[in-house]
Amino acid sequence: MDRRAEDLTARARIRDAAIRLFGERGIEGASIRDIATAAGVSSGLVRHHFGSKEALREACDQYAKERMLEVSEELATSGGVAALDPVALHPRVFPLQLYLVRSMMDGSETATALFLGAVETIEDWSKGYGINPQDRRAYSAALAAIKLSVFVFRDQVSKALGEDITSPNGYARIGQGMLDVFSIPIITQDQVETIRKQEK
Amino acid sequence: MDRRAEDLTARARIRDAAIRLFGERGIEGASIRDIATAAGVSSGLVRHHFGSKEALREACDQYAKERMLEVSEELATSGGVAALDPVALHPRVFPLQLYLVRSMMDGSETATALFLGAVETIEDWSKGYGINPQDRRAYSAALAAIKLSVFVFRDQVSKALGEDITSPNGYARIGQGMLDVFSIPIITQDQVETIRKQEK
């Protein structure tokens, strides 16, 4: 997580520690005392700045959302593979993505809204790109979920590759793996037709 | 979760309730008392049968693993799309998958071993199927993660589609969406080459 000038305050340290620990252990799994210790402050100060655990989580949601949208815009203007990646899948935002995924699984509305936004972005992009699936909405939702899957299973994927996917090399490999999934069709459109008829 | 003859015992009811609640709320999020209430027994009986929460989780891991492998074999022999789906993605095993994903995220070795097994199965399958990605291991790991992603984000995907993906209709739609992802290449192999050169 890269720092900004105002971010040397205790409040920012608490928020950063919360995002990291919530992301690693889940919301229930990380206690206020753990977060306070990680940030090098007393547990009372967490309460002083954020009021409650729920409010701390909302502050984290908001911050993660803002940062994600910032990075997303940066990548959109820089071109490259970015267009393929409306919700940025960039090593820089690993901790944020990890946190958002956990927050989503624990029912965060802000995080879920980000997901829905990503689905819409993919919908628009796929239209402009000339992709015409049977059910564009379902296609876009599947793609949005797919892009987050690597974060969810980062430990398992790392174990499968034999190297941490947060390392430059591991990240490059799994990124390449994803590109292969997106470039090599594993069934033909004809087969898809056949399956759909079977199901009816 | 479908029942078997022996499954009318209190022990089985506890295990089923545990798999459901662990899957819905995470391991930390579901207490022994919650599970006991859901199974219609006292919390002491959970301890009597399983010893500890950790042991209960391991029993759930083991049971989920066995059932998954059973279903996996069934689907493999029944042909159809099954070959495409070495780790069965079948509505029948939704609660099991949900549980295994949660257990995996909380560091279960049994669940992680299942994931690694799936990666190997996909590796073998992709070879026999004539798919030749740059990095077969990374490709297989990505595919394994992708297949589980729908379970992780089932609430978000359901919200995006406007209908529950555990319903027959919703399941058919997201299944179709996945098939479209696997049948429509979104970048060409040439573009992949270009990107790889850029990154170097």
Added chain:
DNA sequence: ATCTTGACTACACGCTCGTGTAGTAGTTTG
């Protein structure tokens, strides 16, 4: 008829959690 065993419950324990309260130190404001 008594003993044993296993399924099952009730209840109490110590711990950690989120939260509440009181108070201190340093800076800002009048």
Added chain:
DNA sequence: CAAACTACTACACGAGCGTGTAGTCAAGAT
């Protein structure tokens, strides 16, 4: 210089947790 405010800590609270213990009850063995 005093008052007020803000960042911050220490400590106590009640609740819920996993766990431990004691005991009930029905069924089968001796």
